[in-house]
Amino acid sequence: MIKLIVPDNLAAKRLDVALATILPGHSRAQAQKLIKQGFVSLNDRKAAASCRLRAGDLLVYSLAGTEAEKINHPAPDLPVLDATADYIIINKPAGLVMHGPEAHGAATAADILKKKFPEIARVGDDPARPGIVHRLDKEVSGLVVVARRAEIFDYLKKQFQERQVRKEYLGLVHGNIAKDEGEISFPLARARTRGKIAARPESGQSQTAANRPARTSFTVEKKYYHYTLLKIIIRTGRTHQIRAHLAAFGHPLLGDDLYGTARTRRLNKKIGLSRVFLVSQRLAFQIKENDWREYQISLPPELADCLKKLKPKPDKTG
Template sequence: MKYELIDKTKDYLVINKPAGLLTHGAPHIKEPSLVDQLIKDFPEIIGVGEDPERPGIMHRLDKMASGILVIAKNMDSFDSLKKQFKERTVKKEYSALVFGKLEKDEDDINFPIKRSSKGFKMAALPATKDGKDNKDGRRAMTHFWVNKRFFHYTLINVAIKTGRTHQIRVHMSAYGHPLVGDDVYGTKKTRIKNKKINLGRIFLVARKLEFQNLKGETVKYEIDLPTELKEFLDTIK
């Protein structure tokens, strides 16, 4: 599977990563990745950044999710984007389909997140038994608002102010509404439903991205839902 090139400048690339493609590899993971494709198409990104295994990569998307990513093509762009991500001035918006009907039209989820004892998973940490905030995990902030309610599902828009691993998936699961297609953070009941649905991916798309280029200009990018997700929504109307 191949990424879609949305924009190309002398300083950065904006691409649409398909579901099923790793953003980047790791020492224990040996399979094709987005980085492999980018190095082949744009060898100038080699050496950009702080990790030779992830040249130009500013942020990532889970393998079975899809959507917009910005890739730095030189160190000036990398440093600028890194600063913007650190200061949380980069705006990212996602579309997700969750199981069940959300009662609130919008809400904030601020459960801290830490790596679970199972290693490959993350865990949200709701308030302790005495009602106090749980201090064990890393701060994580997710805001969602309802796009459309279906009989058994809710389509939501999501904005995150932090970028923790699997943040949206973990938070929505802890909120009681796992993402469609997500067996890792789903329940036994939703895993059975996922098997019947057979979507082949997680219903999570990074649809909007906004940041400043090196000229100080605000640039905005937006994509539509992939065809397979539109078609699935048509079946549940």
């Protein structure tokens, strides 16, 4: 549970509007869902989304769901690849939410980690995100580092903020990309479609708070008929950045129905992949100055099997 004394700047606002303001990455609709599910109270009483706040009110909310709900949702397997005294490396599977109400009462990666490593409950800026300094979308799998000590949390957080952490992804996109490498730098903003991010071409767009700068670099790893396998490096860490950028570039990721077109959604269904073809495959960071730690994983079986179904294009460089 997180407790907050309502400040003056939130006075007179509706409860759902205020909650969406307090919680980064949450829409007003998501805030209303939290309120409806009973995860929010005002002055120790259940309140309606339309309730107006007053300065000094006691607002209490939870992002983790109730334990009773989690009993009905068995925790999925969460592979721990390494566990040092300073940090934990996990290989998050697709379909597992990192933290928060998006799990709809099911266990999150944060819940599973707290059971295995109880000490992380005291690490970090928010009890709902114990030791977590970065995240992956629910639909994406791969490497995540979680801090076990406050000092390491702060050190890792600073590296992510200063873009010193090296993160590489592997993704399969629809269509063939002519260039062997490139960079996408469309600013990102929340779209009108719920849960979606819009990538806006830079021409004619003013840089406002709503349009956040974002940079995604890619290198072609292999070309298939109708598809391209990419190594992807993000220079910024925005929500849905890779997925939104590649879709705006005209090459949505395989399996990504949210950012795809009607045509690519039909192709996704034909191939039968039940997740987004995107993996956080390589992660490198420092635990102290010039003391780098690097981790790399192979493609999960379902993605490796997907590639076997595709026909490679002949290499024209020889």
